[in-house]
Amino acid sequence: MKKLLPFLMIAFGASLWGIIAVFVKGLGEHGFTAMEIVATRVFFAAFFLILFGIVNFRSHLKLKSSSDIGFFVGTGILSIVFFNYCYFTAMNQISVSVAVVLLYTAPAFVTVLSYLFLKEGINLRKAAAVAGTILGCTLIAGLSAGNSDITLIGILTGLGSGFGYALYTIFGKFALRKYHPFTVTLYTFLIAAAFLIPVTRLWTKAEVFLNTEVLLLSIGLGFVPTVLAYFVYTWGLEKTDGSKAAVIATVEPVVAMLLGVTIYGENLGAVQIAGALLILSSVIIVNLPARRKNAGKMAESGKLEH
DSSP states (O other): OTTTHHHHHHHHHHHHHHTHHHHHHHHHHTTOOHHHHHHHHHHHHHHHHHHHHHHHOGGGSSOSOGGGHHHHHIIIIIIIIHHHHHHHHHHHHSOHHHHHHHHTTHHHHHHHHHHHHSOOOOOHHHHHHHHHHHHHHHHHHTTTTTOTTOOHHHHHHHHHHHHHHHHHHHHHHHHHTTSOHHHHHHHHHHHHHHHHHHHHTGGGGHHHHTSHHHHHHHHHHHIIIIIIHHHHHHHHHHTSOHHHHHHHTTHHHHHHHHHHHHTSOOOOOHHHHHHHHHHHHHHHHHHSSSOHHHHHHHHHHHHTTO
8 A cells, every 4th residue: 555655646636636627617607817816826825835834844935046036937927827827718718628638738848848948859759749749639629620619719728728837847947956846836836926916906806705605716726736736746756756657647637527527518529539548648658768867856847836
């Protein structure tokens, strides 16, 4: 059981990411825009992270240099704000199932961005994963054009969420060379909250937050699929191989699809299922063996912001 526990924790953390639609759609029904939902998520996540930091990570609360804020502008604004906005918008434009699958185009974007900016090579395995991802997206979007559940905005924002997700891995890799994962996560959410709260004027919704359901959804969004998911996933990641963890984490879209079908009555056609399987297979391919040395850190940086 001890050997299985890390794998179960990774799967549990990924499953928590998979139920995020419950909170997003719930707040959307109360009139929250996609950007306001993102602001709510990062605000409550930052609040919980500060509390955890004071209790367990006091030595990781400070930055070594003010100039390092640039790392977290990248992870917090260029990645997490953009990624979440696109992801939450996609959820309201297309089915939850398709939105989460398009999010998983991130590894393909990471491969290309790593080649361009980190000078990492592209081997046959990576090239096959990128090709599989592109073909999967084509099946979901191109051949489903007549499906009323598929919109151009939904597809573009879904792909945007994958791109934003990938950006976190790139910026996160640089930040993790200098800082503990908790520090990276904390300042990512702090910078995102500091940017979004004034932009969305979230305080104007103070009365809405007095609604018990809205408050519970907001707290839940900041804690369950964010802070709790991160800690559970990281605990498992520290005790197992990073590439295995990344593959186990593909349980997230499976959970999201089941949620979409059972709770929101979504239907996936044969073409969409084929596209989804291609994308998820590509994720598995790109994460199986290779770079074992850095696998744990890369998997960590690729999941911290989710």
